[in-house]
Amino acid sequence: MTDGPPLIVTRPEPGNAATVERAMGMGFDARAMPLFAARALDWDAPPPEDFDALLLTSAAAVRLAGPGLVRMASLPAYAVGAATARAAEAAGLTVATVGSTDAGQLLDAMTSENIRDILWLCGRDRSEFDLRGAAITALPCYAVDPVPPPAEWMGLIAEPAVLLAHSARAARRISDLVGAARDHLSLVAISPAVAAAAGSGWHDIAIAGQPDDVAILAQARALWHKGAK
Template structure:
């Protein structure tokens, strides 16, 4: 693994450090290059009795919600991805289901189980999906804002490297920042919509089989082996 190209992790903290740590433990030359910073927002906590379940599409929601999260802890939590489920558990929530194929598939499973009133604890900027007839109330509890690339960004993308895109916004911003340099860069997207947002022209573009770090890093390994042949 020592001859693998640099792996650029662009997600905000605290997730960035966690991903870099996992990648380095596997032998990747991983670099923390956050292109966004997360911050908590004030949010009004609704009455738990008005909802059947809590939907979490990012680990940032339970991480950033603060102590008011305890007031809705009686709601069963449905989490997209293992990292979100772990964050929910650490925040004192009871995880009823962990989705492994994105928010839409998890929502489909919820509505097929007759869950009709859903509280979505989310970010200020979020993707939309089909509610399948359910009533979904979005409560933003955090915001993720762009930050200037660190000084070593230009040097890292000047040579072959692999970038990780954990969200549609990340893929869009990475695409804008790399410009024509994408011809010698590879990108691993956490989901098909994220890959679509990245656009074309990459040396290689891969999609994670599940929305978590382990699956993304498996794709990085596969890309490296293909490139080494």
């Protein structure tokens, strides 16, 4: 596939390098073009006995939570996506359930188990969703800030290419940066909500079957083969 259009990976590090490496192993001409940088925030761990469970919607929350995460280790963790679950287990948390789609689907499973008081370790900028009647305390432990596009960005989007959007914020920023060039660009979103945030007018748009890196790259490969026909 290296003779096809480049695959532009926009997520922050360290995830960007991991996605690029995986994509190159699949034969993509993958380019690291991070549009954001993640950093830890100061936070105080609340008493774990005040909660029934942890909600984790991003592996970044686990990686950047710092020493306060240890105080939460007695709580069962509910993670969106396999990558988040792996990060949680590596940090010493007990993962009770892995959600395969989004936070709403995972909350349905949690409330069905009568889990009501939930601590959500999250980013400073986060998406809103239906709380399903649960009492959720959002505790930001990291921030993801925009950074200027790398120097090669303008040259890459001037020609056909496939871009990956791993979050709604990324999708909106990609959309703003490419402007009218989207008519010759394709985008692969990690979820339906991310695809919606990207807007319309793309040459092609596709959605990963699961909210993880393996699925988004599989969908990118399917999109590449579709365009090659």
